[in-house]
Structure formats: C-alpha cells, structure tokens
C-alpha cells in the first residue's frame with residue numbers, strides 16, 4: 001500500500017477514484033451495460049451523465065476520508081492511463097460491537113476469467129481487517145450468479161443463509177445467498193462509535 005486511499009496488488013491498482021475519473025467510469029459502465037445490468041439494481045436518475053459521475057465520485061472521496069465507505073476503482077497496475085476495469089466497494093459500515101461492512105464488485109466483461117476479482121477482494125479484505133479494523137464483511141449473490149459465488153468461496157467467505165426476494169435486480173425481487181468473511185484474527189473493536 002502506497003497511500004491510505006490506494007491499494008496495490010501484484011497486478012492491480014485499487015484507488016478511491018475522484019471526479020477526474022468520471023469519463024473513464026462512464027466508459028466502463030457504457031461498455032459493460034448488458035453484462036452488468038442482469039446483476040445490478042436499477043440505475044439512479046442521471047446515470048451515465050458527466051454531472052452525475054463527477055458528483056458521485058466526489059462523494060466517494062469524502063465518504064472514504066470520513067470512514068463511511070470505501071469505493072474503489074480497479075485498473076491494471078502498469079496502466080498509466082488507469083482505465084477502469086472494474087469496481088469493488090465496502091459500504092453500509094456499522095461500527096460499535098458489530099464492525100461490519102457490505103462488499104460489492106463489478107468487472108468488465110472482457111476482463112473476466114483472469115482472477116482479477118479474487119485478487120481485488122483479497123486486497124480489500126486485508127485492508128478492511130488490518131487498517132479499517134472491521135470484523136466482518138458480508139457479501140450476497142443471486143444463486144444463478146455462480147461466477148460471483150466462486151469468487152467469494154475462493155476468498156474464504158462462507159454461506160450463512162438464504163434470503164428470499166432480497167434485492168430488486170433487473171426488474172424483479174431476487175433471492176440471494178448470504179455469505180460472510182470474518183477477520184481471521186480475534187481482535188476487539190478499536191472504534192468506539
């Protein structure tokens with residue numbers, strides 16, 4: 001790790017992308033709309049516009065600095081242009097005695113099958129436990145999304161339940177498999193709030 005808001009792995013750079021990345025984020029979503037829409041909630045108003053993404057990414061920077069979330073863009077580590085290959089995010093942070101966050105991710109269709117998301121999730125989990133001092137990550141996937149289930153299993157997430165009609169995805173309420181990864185070290189909370 002070279003910066004609190006940037007994680008480096010063998011092949012990848014994960015960083016809290018600011019408003020300067022808006023056009024690259026638009027390109028990522030435009031190029032992968034068909035691929036991602038089946039697994040994603042409905043898009044908010046203004047989705048796809050420069051204004052939307054500049055405000056959204058500025059908010060992500062603020063939220064990361066305040067410890068409210070960690071929304072990262074993924075690029076090849078050696079890509080000087082930092083073209084966006086995907087995203088990985090920790091959201092819905094709950095502190096106190098729970099110390100939990102929700103994990104979500106998406107990857108460009110053309111970048112699948114190279115182990116990118118496993119590498120990204122492992123880096124984020126290490127950061128979540130060792131730096132953010134969270135205790136548990138939760139991640140949920142539709143039973144038909146076997147690819148996502150394999151990513152989670154390979155990263156050590158275990159199935160903890162099954163939720164009927166859990167999220168509104170691609171026009172309908174969809175069942176989800178619920179999984180969690182707990183900090184392998186038995187550490188007490190450091191955050192009082």
Ligand SMILES: CC(C)(COP(=O)(O)OP(=O)(O)OC[C@H]1O[C@@H](n2cnc3c(N)ncnc32)[C@H](O)[C@@H]1OP(=O)(O)O)[C@@H](O)C(=O)NCCC(=O)NCCS
Nearest residue numbers: 039105106107112113114115116117118141147148150151
């Ligand atoms: C789910 C998703 C993120 C998976 O991304 P991915 O990078 O292809 O997943 P992985 O990192 O596990 O790589 C998968 C394959 O790469 C292969 N691979 C190639 N090189 C590898 C390497 N160096 N290390 C590990 N795996 C490698 C693995 O064999 C693996 O194949 P398998 O799962 O069939 O065994 C991607 O399909 C996606 O964005 N889907 C749409 C959005 C989505 O589903 N989001 C999550 C909603 S819950």
